[in-house]
Amino acid sequence: MKAQDIDIKDIGFLKFIGGEVLDLGDGYAQLGFDVLPHHKQHFGVVHGGAIATLADHCGWYAAVSVLEKGFSAVTIEIKINYLKPARDEVLTAEARVVNQSKRTVFATIEIFSKDTLIAYATGTYHVLDEKKALNCAKQ
16 A cells, blocks of 8 residues: 555544644655643643554554555554653654565654654554455454
């Protein structure tokens, strides 16, 4: 699936958390969301789970942007380093594919609050044949 083949309107959970795709290219994705009260934890900063969700989605979009039509991916591993608390109104994430094989795609993801890097993540995504995956899901 190439970047131009991805339906950015079909975003399900990303839309639920208030996220959106800001930019998408072959091996690159940029996503973001406006920080709302439900994204914050008890100290008033953005919850690590909200940051992780943004990072995972961003890495996934970058990963699927390099796949041939008829293939998709699922996350098999994600690691996040939280560097600074996020207090601003908008978070953005940028992901870049670093390595691709027949079975996996590896991406790096940087998460920003304004111009400040607040988290760094890496994600590994398993490549799936969409038809086979759908058949397995039905069983």
